[in-house]
Amino acid sequence: MELIRRLFRRAPPRIPGRLWAEALDSMPCLARLQDGDLRRLQALTERFLAEHAISGAGGFAVTDEIALRIAAQACLPVLNLTLDLYRDMAGVIVYPSAFIVRHSEVDEAGVVHEWEAPMAGEALDAGGAVVLSWEDALEDHEWDDGSNLVIHEFVHKIDMGSGGANGCPPFLAEFHQGIDPARWTRVFTAAYEDFRRRVDAMERRLPADFDEDDDEHLDRYAELAQGLPMDPYGAENPAEFFAVASEAFFVQPAALAAAYGQVVELLEQYYLQKALRAD
Structure with a gap:
């Protein structure tokens, strides 16, 4: 029994400096953190690596450097919260590039449609894993465009803690007593509907014969999306x-704050972190 107690008290392995x-x-997403935040992030990352396996698939070998990058980004959203938000997770699986996932959907007539599509990341519900394409995750590090695949998928995992991903994450009594769930729903619903209208308006400016395999069309899409x-x-x-929105909050929040200030305010209250707002 004493041996078991000692094992459970054992500190997680330290990350070499x-x-x-x-x-x-x-x-780049970690550049805004102060020294105290970085020390807490390192300690949390060490615990994450001790508690969750990060393994390769499709012939991909996960190095210490890759595992560390993934774990540190996964810990950023919960830096001032708790790793318990990831308790319902079997582990992290990393493919070298986009992986194929089979989808199925039942339409209004009851007909089941099945198809396969490449994916860069996926968070599986009900105790499932987080699955990532390292090529896509690495691209987010190299191009600071407000995207972050790792944060995106782990935020889905947080969201699933309230009974399935629906855009309303679990509010923890220890951290979120100041959040009014009704206001959260009202603000996020209004912002989501407004954003859908913005995206619809953007897509109407695309070529009528828009083709995802046409580089010129993709360039036009990227140009319009910058707005x-x-x-x-x-x-x-x-x-x-x-x-x-959480990706943008942690990576490039200025445009998000300008468009949806109340969303950023609620994300600050949820994550207990301040966004870098434009002056």
Whole structure:
């Protein structure tokens, strides 16, 4: 029994200083953190790595550097909260690039439609894993465009803690007593509907024969999307709006704050972190 108690008291392994410094240099989303925040983030990352397996798939080998980058970004949203928000997670699976997922959907007539599509990331409900494409995650590090695949998928996992991803994450008594759930629903619903209208207006400016395989069309889409406060994927549904807004909150919040100030205010209250607002 004494041995078991000692094992449970055992501290998580420490991250070597050089490895931690290199990880920080490689991730612009962490540049805003102060020294005290970074020390807490490192300790939380060490606990995350001790509690959750990060494994490769599709022939991909997860190095210490890759595992550290993923864990540090996963811990950023819960920096001032608790790792218990990730308790319902089997682990993290990393593919070298986009992976194929089979989807199924039942239409209004009761007909089941099935198809396969490549995906960059996926968060699985009911104790499932977070699945990532390292190529896509790495691209977010290299292009500071407000996107962050790792944060996006782990925010979905947080959202699932309230009974399925729906854009309304669990409000914890220890941290979120100041949040009015009714106001959260009202503010996020209004912002989501407004963002859908913005994305619809943007898409009407695309070529009538828009083709995702046409580089010129894709360039036009990217150009138009720059006029939006965040990635247009947030218009898919309320869960994606919450995840994409959270990405922007942690990476490039200025445009989000200008368009949806109350959303940023609520995200500050939820994550207990201040966004970098434009002066």
